[in-house]
Amino acid sequence: MNIGRLGAVGGGLSDLAAAAIRALFANGEQGAWYEPSLTNGTLFQDAEGTTPVTAVGQPVGLMLDKSGRGNHATQPTAAKRPVIQQDGAGKYCLAFDGVDDVLTMQLAAPPGSAPSQILIAAGFPAGGPFVNSGILCCGNGTSNSSRAVGFASLTTTKIDSGSNAAPPVAFVPASVNLFEARFGSSVESAVNGGAFTSSGLATNTAEGTYRIGLGITGASRGHRNYGVIVAHAYLSAQERLSAMQHLANKSGATLL
Amino acid sequence: MTETIWCHRTMIVPATIAPQVRALVDSFGPAAQGMWTTALSPTGAEPATHYISTGMIDRPFADMMASPHALQSGCAAMGIEVPLSMCEAILGAADVSEEEPFDAMARLGLQLVQDAL
Numbered sequence: 013m014n015i016g017r018l019g020a021v022g023g024g025l026s027d028l029a030a031a032a033i034r035a036l037f038a039n040g041e042q043g044a045w046y047e048p049s050l051t052n053g054t055l056f057q058d059a060e061g062t063t064p065v066t067a068v069g070q071p072v073g074l075m076l077d078k079s080g081r082g083n084h085a086t087q088p089t090a091a092k093r094p095v096i097q098q099d100g101a102g103k104y105c106l107a108f109d110g111v112d113d114v115l116t117m118q119l120a121a122p123p124g125s126a127p128s129q130i131l132i133a134a135g136f137p138a139g140g141p142f143v144n145s146g147i148l149c150c151g152n153g154t155s156n157s158s159r160a161v162g163f164a165s166l167t168t169t170k171i172d173s174g175s176n177a178a179p180p181v182a183f184v185p186a187s188v189n190l191f192e193a194r195f196g197s198s199v200e201s202a203v204n205g206g207a208f209t210s211s212g213l214a215t216n217t218a219e220g221t222y223r224i225g226l227g228i229t230g231a232s233r234g235h236r237n238y239g240v241i242v243a244h245a246y247l248s249a250q251e252r253l254s255a256m257q258h259l260a261n262k263s264g265a266t267l268l
Numbered sequence: 269m270t271e272t273i274w275c276h277r278t279m280i281v282p283a284t285i286a287p288q289v290r291a292l293v294d295s296f297g298p299a300a301q302g303m304w305t306t307a308l309s310p311t312g313a314e315p316a317t318h319y320i321s322t323g324m325i326d327r328p329f330a331d332m333m334a335s336p337h338a339l340q341s342g343c344a345a346m347g348i349e350v351p352l353s354m355c356e357a358i359l360g361a362a363d364v365s366e367e368e369p370f371d372a373m374a375r376l377g378l379q380l381v382q383d384a385l
Binding site for chain 1: 272274277279298299300301302303305306320321322323324325326329368369370380382
C-alpha cells in the first residue's frame with residue numbers, strides 16, 4: 013500500500029487523518045502535536061503569545077500544542093527561536109539554525125519508564141545532518157536519562173536512550189523524511205513508514221523536558237521541522253498509518 | 269501594537285569575556301537572557317575558546333552592536349551605566365555579523381563543540 017500517495021490526495025483524507033490524531037489524545041492521553049503553519053493560528057513570535065506569526069521569516073517563540081493537552085513549546089530567548097519558512101514545494105516548516113535554536117516543552121506527566129512513540133517530519137540542507145546531532149530529545153540532556161531522535165551518520169538514524177540505541181535506519185537526506193522512534197520495552201527506529209529496527213533492550217527512564225531542534229549532544233545543521241507528534245503510548249497500526257499519512261501530506265515526505 | 273523589526277545577527281565572543289557579556293546582556297530583558305551557551309573551538313573538542321549566539325534579535329538590540337558608543341548609549345537608555353572602555357573591549361573582541369552562523373564560524377576557523385553520541 014502506498015500511503016504516501018494517499019496522503020498526497022490531501023483535503024478529505026488529510027482531515028480524516030487529523031481527526032485520527034486528535035483521537036489519540038481525546039481521553040486525556042499525554043503527549044503533544046505540533047504543526048508549524050501560517051494558517052492554523054498556533055505560532056507566535058514571542059514566548060508569551062502576544063504577537064502572532066504572520067509571515068515567513070519571522071521567529072517563533074511559542075508553538076501551541078494541537079493535542080489539547082496544553083503542552084505548548086516555547087523559547088524565551090529571541091536569538092534561539094527557529095524561523096517559519098516555506099520550502100520549495102510550498103510546505104510550511106520551522107527552520108532551526110543548527111547552533112542554538114530550540115523550542116522546549118515540559119510535559120505535565122513525564123514519560124518516566126512508560127512507553128512513548130515520536131514521529132517527526134524533517135528535511136535537511138545539502139549534505140544532510142551533522143553526524144552525532146539530533147532533532148529532538150526528551151530528558152535531562154544527559155545521555156543516561158534521555159530519549160533522542162538523532163543521526164549516526166549523514167544518511168542513517170540514531171534513535172537512542174543513552175547507550176541503548178536502535179540499529180540505524182537509512183534515509184535520503186535530500187528529501188523530507190518521516191522519522192519514527194519508539195521507546196519502551198525496546199528502543200526502535202523507522203523511517204518513512206518502514207519496518208522498525210529494535211535494540212531489544214528496555215529504555216531508560218526519562219524526565220519530561222522535550223527539546224525540539226536539539227539532540228542530546230548537539231543540534232542538526234540547519235534542519236527543517238514540518239511537524240511533531242509525541243504520544244505516551246504505542247500507536248496501533250491504524251493510528252500509526254493515520255499519523256504518518258497526515259504528516260506526509262503536510263511535509264511532502266514520501267512513505268514506503 | 270508596535271511591530272517588532274527583526275534582524276539576523278551572528279555574535280561570537282571569546283570564552284574569556286563570555287561571562288561578562290552574558291551578565292550585561294541578561295540585564296536587557298527576558299528575550300536577551302540565556303545567550304552564548306553554544307561552545308566553539310578550533311578543533312570541535314573541549315575546551316571552548318568561544319561562544320556563539322545566532323538568530324533573530326530586535327532592531328534596537330542589533331543597533332547597539334554597531335559601535336561602542338551605540339552600545340553605551342543603548343545601555344544608558346535602559347538605565348544601565350556601562351563605561352565606554354568596557355563597550356570597546358566587548359565589541360573589540362566580539363565578532364558580530366549578518367552572516368549565517370556556519371559561514372562566520374568557518375571564517376574564524378571555529379567549530380561547534382560536540383561530544384560523540
